[in-house]
Amino acid sequence: MTDETTVDTGEAPITGAVVERVAAEAAPDAAAVVDALLALNAELLGRHSAFERTADYVTVDGKRAYRVDEDRWASLIEDLGFAASTAAAVRAAHTEQARLLFASAVEADDGFAPDEVGVVVGVDTAEQF
Template identity: 55%
Template sequence: MPELDSPAAVRDERTRSGNRSVGENRTANESRNAGENRTAGESEDDRDSGGERGSERESTSPTRAAGMTDTDLPEEARELPILDSALENAADRNDVPLRELTDALVVLDADLRGRHSTYETNYEYVTVDGVRAYLADAEAWAALVADFDLDSTVEDAVRAAHTESAQLLRDRAVENPQFAEETVGIVVGVDTAEEIG
């Protein structure tokens, strides 16, 4: 199994490769204030037709949970597509230090950025403010984390943070959202080029 890169190394690699952080994507995309929702296999024309599957909804940007400030979370958390409230809840519920959970999420996020096409083809998703939430399953999650040497408790916390974020983003983007109990969320930042393409 490959070793986990340090979050600092991942950030440095993102900077060298020219990728913008999710925080920058959020800022760039907040001006639209629209959530996009689409199911696997749906085309641009389906969304433009104004049908139920392609309706655009106003959204607010993912922000700090009530009572939290920027200083409560590790700095790297601001670069993640994970909602802050989901990050804090996952750490608390799984008894994982916030720093350790953030570090694991940063490393996983770097790997996830190249997997959009795989998830777009197979799973429903919503895009809100530069963050895409895929409604995946346990099989997709197992394949994702198989290459990482995560402690089972940390893995549970990472999964919980992704799933709660996906649920909250879907709630914001879709009227009467349905989120099956067996659904596993996979949340990934969307670069501008990926949104246009």
């Protein structure tokens, strides 16, 4: 894309720049990736406490990024019925965004292990209290 604008991701806690990079390498286009991210985001809202008990996380700019294992990711995404290419794009977008958030929040971030996946959720104000 040009430097005019990036993809609008709406309520999804993934930046348009991340969606653009993922869509450039994946079968679904950016609009399909955004739609899938929004569907997943709706499923993730309110699940902070479950992730917090079992995963490392950081909170940056109203977004919370978690490191989860492959099995946790698979169980999270399987009920949404995404095509394999869409599921792969959503995973890539969440993991890239989580890596960026961890890198910005942790001075010496040790990176993600090969079997770790990122999950990013917007921090709902009601859950902060």
